[in-house]
Amino acid sequence: MNRPSLGLKIAALGGLAFLHVPLLFILLYAFTTEEKSYAFPPPGYTLKWFGVVWGRADIWAAVGLSLKVATIATLIALVLGTLAAGALARAKFFGREPISLLFVLPIALPGIVTGIALRQAFGLMEIPFSFWTIVLGHATFCIVVVYNNAVARLRRLSPSLIEASMDLGADAFQTFRLVVLPNIGTALLAGGMLAFALSFDEVIVTTFTAGQQSTLPIWMLSELIRPRQRPVTNVVAVLVILVTFLPILAAYYLTREGGQARGAAGTGK
Amino acid sequence: MSLATFDLPSPREGALRRFSDLLLRRGHLIVLLLLAPPLIWLGLVYLGSLFVFLGQSIFSIDEFSGTIVREPTTATLLELFRPANFDILMRTVGIATAVTLLCAVIAFPIAYYAARYAGPRAKAAFYLAVMMPLWSSYLVKVYGWKLLLAKEGAISWFAGRLGLDGALDAWLSLPLVGGPSLSVSYTGMVLTFTYLWLPFMILPVQAALERVPASLIEAAGDLGAGPGYTFRSVILPLAMPGVVAGAVFTFSLTLGDYIVPQIIGTSALVLGQAVYTLQGTAGNIPLAAAFSLVPILVMALFLTLAKRTGAFDAM
Structure with missing residues (x-):
């Protein structure tokens, strides 16, 4: 060449x-x-300024809330995303395509549309805005990241492995625990890490589903619109880069053998 | 050789086992059970709330009381074509187009180099170099550009050092693209958007270019085409689906964003900001819903066209 x-x-x-x-x-x-x-x-x-940030209770509270939201949203997304992937990886039935489109929708539509729609839904159901409304909002768009990773791995998993396990007398639950789960484990871990990073960083849907709580991105957004504590914001920005850098690097190495980390496309804001 | 005997544990008995057997006998049941939890949330709650929100675009708002009149009307949708609102739409589409073009121009050489010349190690490095900024915090990236574009910031300083401050001032004094400083101009807004969405363009373009067979390029050369002609007549047409796939991302992400224009940009509204103020302080949910329909329809149209070019094989 x-x-x-x-x-x-x-x-x-x-x-x-x-x-x-x-x-x-x-x-x-x-x-x-x-x-x-x-x-x-x-x-x-x-x-x-690193020392100043260290001593700031409001920033620690925002970091804590963001970590808690991201953890629980990731766990919900892991369960729902894996279920969906298990159902759709090999099944062929009418309505499969629209259903996969449905999973992508929360991330494909502009965040503001998803945000307002969820806000109105919570209003209609008379759910007060709280920690849990933020978590539900985040889980909605995190499902697709887990789903993409799990589906890709499940399609590579040979069906004969599952059949062999059944032939040897394991029931469906044992097969899942002993055969399927170890095989898709790293894909789920990678999907979970990407979902975590996505949730930790999410700001638009959060503005619509949060009440008075302030996650770290919400805190940063208010500083971006009206800068009051520039040096503190500078340091927080560096910390955020570090916090998101590590899970993404880990996700890359976990899925490397099987091509690329899935779900990279379409982290729509 | 004797037959190996396995010491298998005897199958579990009880309800769980019977349930498992039932699932295996009826393949559809297992799909249904697996799908039910995600579908209840996404299909019922999420999709339902989307329809409820967007459906309100056929209602209108009572000008005096400010309450929603729940009678079907096209008035709200037609309001989009009023000059003030239509300007917002045109401005947003214009910005999204500029961002998409700029992304394509910057992304192409990166994707081309990675696809054609990089060895396996360099390719992995390129991939990580594109993925890291893609997955970095959105707000932090916007913040970085606020620092760079500020009047006292790095771009102005470097322009001054390189003796280009005259050129920068001349650019800023131009109508439309200019402004008092880069951080309050369309130039700054388009640069920031381009930076944010560039990886979404690089990845599909690279995927498309990887699929161009080297023999095709050699054949073009053997048949007497110069590098420029080969590029125009062989490489570019084959890379086009990738560019279109990337454009789907850059275009739709720009259409829906309201944070960047709020932080970097002029006081003129874009679509996302219009939706935000309409649903919030203005309390005009029907018009907000009507505005929200625009990016969805534009993207549906875009996707239909993209499907014809085969863009989705490049994703």
Whole structure:
């Protein structure tokens, strides 16, 4: 194969730089001494803001709420997504296509439409906005990520394994626990991690399904619209990058043998 | 050689076993039981609430009392064509088009390099380099651009250092794309959107390019086509389904977003912001529903067209 032209090399590397440089600037700004503006270059560097963030109860409360919501939403999505994948991976029946479309819908539609629809539904059912309404909102769009991962793995799982297990006398539940689950385990773990990252970061649906609670993205959004504590926001942004970076890297390595981490497409906001 | 004897535990007895046998005898029952929990939530609650919300677009609002008049009418849907509202729609579609084009231009070389020249290790590195920003926090990415685009921020500083501040000021003084600073202009908004959705363009374009056989390109060369001609007549048409698939993402994500225009951009509303204010402070749910129908219809149309180009094989 011939060599790439210089122009192509520059364009490709330039494009990748475009994807990464803004994240580097966020890292840099976490150490700035400037409090009132986004002045570049930073007039000085300090570690002080990390200590300030450490002592902030409101930020810890928001982080705690986000972690709790993401954990429970992920667990719900894992159960519902696996059930759906088990039903649809090999079955062929009328209505299969519309049902798979239905699972993708919460992530394919603009977040604002999903948000308002859920808000109205909670209103109609007279459910007060609480921790649980946030969790339900998040679980709605997390199901598809788990579903995509589980379906891909289930389709690669040889049906003869399941038949062999049944022939040896295991019933359906034993087969699931001893044969199916160990085989799809890493796919579920990867799907769960992506769902966790998606929920931890979600802001639009949360604005519509949260009452007075403030998740970390909601806290950040209010700071973005009306910046009051720039240095603190800078540090929080870096922490958020780190928190989402690790599960995604882990999900990548877990699903690497079988191609790509599924569900990458369509993290619609 | 003797026959191996397995010491199998005897099958469990009891209700669970009988239930399991029943499931196995009736294959449809197991599918139904598995599907019921997710379908009850997504099919009944979620889809139901979507229809209830979007269905209100055929109602109207009483101008004096501000309450919803529950009588079918086309008035609310026609309101979308009033100049003020139509402007919002056109502005949003314009921004989404600009973002999509810019994404395609930036994504193509990356995808092309990764698909044609990168070895297995470089390919994995490219993939991670695209996936990491894709999965990074949405708000943090927007925040990064707020830092970069600010009047006192890095882009202005670098422009000054490189002696390009004159060019930047000239660009900002242009009508439409300009503004007092990059962070309150359409330029800044389009750049931020492009940054956010770029990975969604790279991945399908790369998938499409991977499927272009190298022999086809060699054949074009053997038949006397120069690199430019080969690109235009062989590579680009074959990559088009990937570009369309990517455009589905970049276009629809831009249509529905209301956070970026709120943080970076001019005071003129886009579709998402209009929906947000209409359902919130204005309390006009019917018009909010009518506005929400637009991106859904645009995307349905887009998807139908995309299906014809075979874009979905590239996803």
